[in-house]
Amino acid sequence: MVWFAVVRRFSEEEIGVGLSGFGVFFVLFGILLYFDSVLLAFGNILFVSGLAFIIGLRRTAHFFFQRQKLRSSAAFLGGVALVLLRWPRIGMLVETYGFVLLFKSFFPMAFGFLATALNIPFLTTLSGSSSSMV
Incomplete structure (x- = not known):
């Protein structure tokens, strides 16, 4: 009798979300461990590669190299390069400036989503809010 393993094939977007999630985790963990340059570099590489998987290589290149975003892209990618060159504190400052x-x-849309997520009845009972839906 032959046993076959059922293997689920993940889409590129799912792989990209996973890579970006791990990238954010490693960056936060690297910051928590007093700007560990290896964790920060690994997190940066995972985040950028996850972004490329989510929206595609051509759209990623178009996003980073638009004429009006060249200064911010240079700051972000320069910060990544500084982290890779083992200057994590300066690199993270430059990278944060470029990221912002x-x-x-995107920030107003994200804050709007968070505001609507706080109105979900299950979350309001967890947070201890006294507002009711009735």
Whole structure:
């Protein structure tokens, strides 16, 4: 009797979300461990590769190299390069500046989503809010 393993094939977007999630985890863990350059570099590489898996290589290149985003892309990628060259504190400062400039148009949408997520009845009972749905 032959046993076959059932293997689920993941889509590129699912792999990208996983890579980006691990990238954010490693960056936060690297910051927590007093700017460990190896963890920060690994997290940066995972985050950027996850972004490329999620939206594709061509769209990633188009996102980073738009004319109006060149300064912020240079800051972000320069910060990644500084972290890879083992200057983690300066690299993370430069990278954070570039990240904020790159994703500043995304922040209002993310904050709006968080505001609506706080109105979910299950979450409001967990948070201890006294507002009711009735």
